Amino acid sequence: MYFIKSFRYLFVIASFYFLPTQVSLGKPLQVVASFSIISDLAKQVGKEHVEITTLVNREGDVHHYEPKPTDVIKLNKADLILMNGLQFEDFLPRLLAASETPAPVITLSDGIKTLSDSNQQVDPHAWHSVSNVLLYVENIVNAFCEVNPDNCPIYQANATSYHQQLIQLDKEIQQAVKAIPTHKRTVVIRHQAFQYFEDRYGLHFFALEGSAAQAETSARRLANAIKQLQQGSASAIFAESFHDSRLITQVSKESGVVVSGTLYSDTLSRESGEAQSYIALMKHNIRLLKQALAHP
Ligand code: ZN
Secondary structure (H helix, E strand, C coil), rough: HHHHHHHHHHHHHHHHHHHCCCCCCCCEEEEEEEEEHHHHHHHHHHHEEEEEEEEEECCCCCCCCCHHHHHHHHHHCCCCCCCCCCCCCCHHHHHHHCCCCCCCEEECCCCCCECCCCCCEEEECCCCCCCHHHHHHHHHHHHHHHHHHHHHHHHHHHHHHHHHHHHHHHHHHHHHHCCHHHHHEEEEEEEECCCHHHHHHEEEEEECCCCCCCCCHHHHHHHHHHHHHHCCCEEEEEEEECHHHHCHHHHHHHHHHCCCEEECCCCCCCCCCCCCHHHHHHHHHHHHHHHHHCCC
């Protein structure tokens, strides 16, 4: 009920602040990104030529995000809006409708090969495969060039240099996984956010719940996780940065396997933190996974 009411309120604000946007030369491109990982990718491509506003801030929970009236103002000032898609940003379609923003909305996951989770729903967490992120970056460049053709060569050059860093990262992850013995390649996590990682790099993640916002943990899944940890068919358990860690603590206690640290799945850390960029996030995760698993 509260949700419906707050949307009516958003709509009033939206009509009040509605102003068409124009991209003018010399002024940074105004980009709104739905969440922090996309903001970083956009920054790598746009550098000082873009000004990025993020809807769900660092360490926020995208799956359960409640839009604020100020989000409508952000959308109405945008030249361009970037989102992940695959129903990751459940809150966004209605927010966009409420804002009536004229800015183009770009779905960065367009063109990737999607995976389904254990509940037969499309898994939106495609950025955990670096090869998908190469496509995200390409989609960002195309969108920036479309809206702001004057700076297109700059965006392309930035993307080329970032592309090389991503290729390097992809290799590092493959190397790191290779160093983990095959019988230690299953870990327990909170929600199913790492299937694309699994698909590309070969570690198996047993999640207590599915990949969508409405996913719930079943007693059977909890018991299964505990059993796998006790029997050694799963070798480690990790908390996740934005998630309440109570369930993970419970599984850890009952299995007697200590939590090996906190992985970042859906959000960057604070600027001063260990996952302040997409590349830092992936490096942080792989460092923790290696620490916990890469010994006989
Ligand atoms: Zn998630």
